Amino acid sequence: MELTNHRYQIQGVDMLSIVEEFGSPVYVYDADKIVEQYNTLANAFKGVNLKLKYACKALTNINVLKLLRKQGAGLDTVSIQEVLLGLEAGFEPSEILYTPNCVSFEEIQKAVEIGVQINIDNISILEQFGDAYGGDVPVCIRLNPHIMAGGHSHISVGHIDSKFGISIHQVPHVVRVVKHYGIKVNGLHMHTGSDILDAEVFLIGADLLFKAAQEFTDLEFMDFGSGFKVSYRQGDVTTDVNQLGARISERFTSFCKDYGRELELWFEPGKYLVSEAGYFLVRANVIKQTTSTVFVGVDSGQNHLIRPKLYDAYHEITNISNPDGTARIYSVVGYICETDTLGYDRRLNEVKEGDILAIHNAGAYSITMASNYNSRYRPAEVMVYDGKAQLIRKRENFEDLTRNQVEISM
Secondary structure (H helix, E strand, C coil): CEEECCEEEECCEEHHHHHHHHCCCEEEEEHHHHHHHHHHHHCCCCCCEEEEEEEHHHCCCHHHHHHHHHHCCEEEECCHHHHHHHHHCCCCHHHEEECCCCCCHHHHHHHHHHCCEEEECCHHHHHHHHHHHCCCCCEEEEEECCCCCCCCHHHECCCCCCCCCEEHHHHHHHHHHHHHHCCCEEEEECCCECCECCHHHHHHHHHHHHHHHCCCCCCCEEECCCCECCCCCCCCCCCCHHHHHHHHHHHHHHHHHHHCCCCEEEECCCHHHHCCCEEEEEEEEEEEECCCCEEEEECCCCCCCCHHHHHCCCCCEEECCCCCCCEEEEEEECCCCCCCEEEEEEEEECCCCCCEEEEECCCCCCHHHCCCHHHCCCCEEEEEECCEEEEEECCCCHHHHHCCCCCCCC
């Protein structure tokens, strides 16, 4: 989003015109930014056989999936429904990684039937898998490195109390299960969390995986997950992916020489690819001044953007209707019957009722975590692609709220 001639634009498209055409609230995605982020990451790793698997839980719109497939990405999925969306978007089963957690074995069997790469993070499931398939279906194993990392406790998934992965200390047990059933382990995986700044976190985890890899002779790839920190406010420190890429590539190349053959290096970026590409445009319904605070009440809330409430997440907010107005302090709140503050004490150009505010970093975990709380409709989605704003999801209506309800006789 850039300010040109006192108007905010994406690829030359006036953002206010998007609201005029598609209404508010509305999610807007800049396709060029998604491609830019993909290329930045893809170019950061030199001399290795790199595969990027888009973690589609961040944003599953089929047009986003197709866009990233066009760039050469594979897909990281966590449910059978995401697997099916990937197939619908044109991904081959072999391009899809399926990393479930606490699902039934029946769902894993469905994924095997489809032919995607299975990633198992539970010894009990691994035993069931071995009993059912032996060495006929290769499998990746997700290990928990016991590393506390991430920007919030809710998104730190590699620590000792996490439900994710098999403890690195249980590798001897895993080896016994693998040998007993003749399971072919073709990959090792870890993921420590999100918003990770320090390359050392990845390197420590990598060393643990490299050590565990000596127990498995059929590896084809190693997957280091993701968690790259993106910018949420001006001046934010972010992951230096070029430095990370250089250090990981060097270490990985050395490991492959010791292992005896070249393996693929996988990462699963989600938020890194789509977060900064997204803006959530909302309209100021009311300006309410109390004895201590001036509130801007907008036509949305935690039902459409739950990250501030769930993770104490900061999202920058811009008044795109009045970019030259006098700066004042506001708290931006939603219309939900609960305290759904989207931003406390924000310095915004003066806001008037009817103004359009742009909430930044809305590309990741916004529409995918949206709900019908208070029986509100989910917004439309728009992608700016090749200099044109295009509708990629219709706004919900009342029929959508009642579509699957079944009335009984009373």
